[in-house]
Amino acid sequence: MSRSGQRRRLGRFALVGLVVLLLVVGGATWSLGWVDHWRGHDRVAATPPPLPLSVHPPSPSPAPAIAAPSDGTLKPEAVRRVLRRGLTAALGDHVLAAVAGTTGAAVASRGSGVATPASTNKLLTAATVLTLDGPEKRFATRVVAGTGHRIVLVGGGDPLLAARPDKGYPQAADLTTLARETAAALRQRGTHRVRLQYDAGLFTGPAVNPSWPPSYISEGVVAPITALWADEGRTHGGDGRVADPAADAARTFANALTAAGIGVAGSPSAATAPAGATLLAQVQSPPLREIVDHVLETSDNEGAEVLAHQAGLAAGTGGSFAGGVEAVTTTLTKLGVDTTGLTLHDGSGLSRADRLSATTLVQVLQKAATQARLAPIVSALPVAAFSGSLLERYDDHADAGRGVVRAKTGTLTGVDALAGYTRDADGSPVVFAVVADRVDVPDTLKARDALDALASALTTCRCG
Structure with missing residues (x-):
């Protein structure tokens, strides 16, 4: 129209x-x-x-x-x-x-x-x-400095966090932008290679509701609920759901970080972000009303x-x-x-x-x-x-x-x-x-x- x-x-x-x-x-x-x-x-x-x-x-x-x-x-x-x-x-x-x-x-x-x-x-x-x-509340996804050359991707419970930028509505925060900003912050610190960890501990309890039929997950009706994901845990380019949305989001972030010029050693691993850790970069969700x-x-x-x-x-x-x-x-x-x-x-x-x-x-x-x-x-x-x-x-x-x-x-x-x-x-x-x-x-x-x-x-x- x-x-x-x-x-x-x-x-x-x-x-x-x-x-x-x-x-x-x-x-x-x-x-x-x-x-x-x-x-x-x-x-x-x-x-x-x-x-x-x-x-x-x-x-x-x-x-x-x-x-x-x-x-x-x-x-x-x-x-x-x-x-x-x-x-x-x-x-x-x-x-x-x-x-x-x-x-x-x-x-x-x-x-x-x-x-x-x-x-x-x-x-x-x-x-x-x-x-x-x-209505104006926003949810932040952060990257903080860990010990040594480790960095931690911290989920903030942003329901619309995307893998890459999109001009749709609402204007979602995305992991690609976060990776670029993280890479810039790391270069300023003289760091060019890191080990990536991720923290999805903001949410607790089961990731799948006990009252849902098991078919909801196997048939891709809904994804496991977590404080860290990309594209709501959907498979890349599809309507299915990944088994572990937080780990999948961390892999997506690692690939984007590599594309931004920062080497990532090994595979991302789950961890708890250190208390008071230095913030390297963050992206924020649209306001809650959107x-x-x-x-x-x-x-x-x-x-x-x-x-x-x-x-x-x-x-x-x-x-x-x-x-x-x-x-x-x-x-x-x-x-x-x-x-x-x-x-x-x-x-x-x-x-x-x-x-x-x-x-x-x-x-x-x-x-x-x-x-x-x-x-x-x-x-x-x-x-x-x-x-x-x-x-x-x-x-x-x-x-x-x-x-x-x-x-x-x-x-x-x-x-x-x-x-x-x-x-x-x-x-x-x-x-x-x-x-x-x-x-x-x-x-x-x-x-x-x-x-x-x-x-x-x-x-x-x-x-x-």
């Missing part, structure tokens, strides 16, 4: 009645498909943000033809009517749904208890790490798990799966989110043992809509028919949800979820969450369409 085409299209978007500038423009190159849906891996490619001043802000929506502008209060019976019609048999026999305004209790709901959230769990992870670390933008838009499982580990570190509960889960539960409770029945095992939603209520999802979204620290969540959500995991959905050009609905998808075999924002025909902001975790596999695509249709029905409803 041309940049001028993007301007015209953006001009028509209504953004949930909130003053949030779109941070994502362009077409994604890899969208949610049947195979990914079947495997529960709904990750897609990120869409880059607009260049400064290259996009006009959204135009105000036209005034409703009937009825006065809404005061933002939703009418419970009107919303209940939408839910009755929209929660079809394709969603199976266990569906949780809740609809609310940007503040206050849900005005209508269906079902009770908890359900498997799939990737909507990433909303909880994002809210937690943003609360604890703040990482969250990427993780939510693309449904990045590895990125979400690293952010959950970072949340555990920030909360003092430990950089581990267990530490991240404890940080999420504690932080959300402090934010005033109802965590009744919340049971988590990871930060991505890959675990089938995760459980949460529709109320929890709605209240997290309400906090994001009303607290500046959590605002990156709103702008990160995929836009219907436009970006991320909603790029290939809402494909009927007459669909009212196109360009209006912003929502996080959730996909596992037998699980379909959608949680996000829209605004109704009277301009009232609407927050919604629907989770169906007993979908018959043959009805998978019908269930996904039912969720999209329900969000569109809330968009055309005169619920305000």
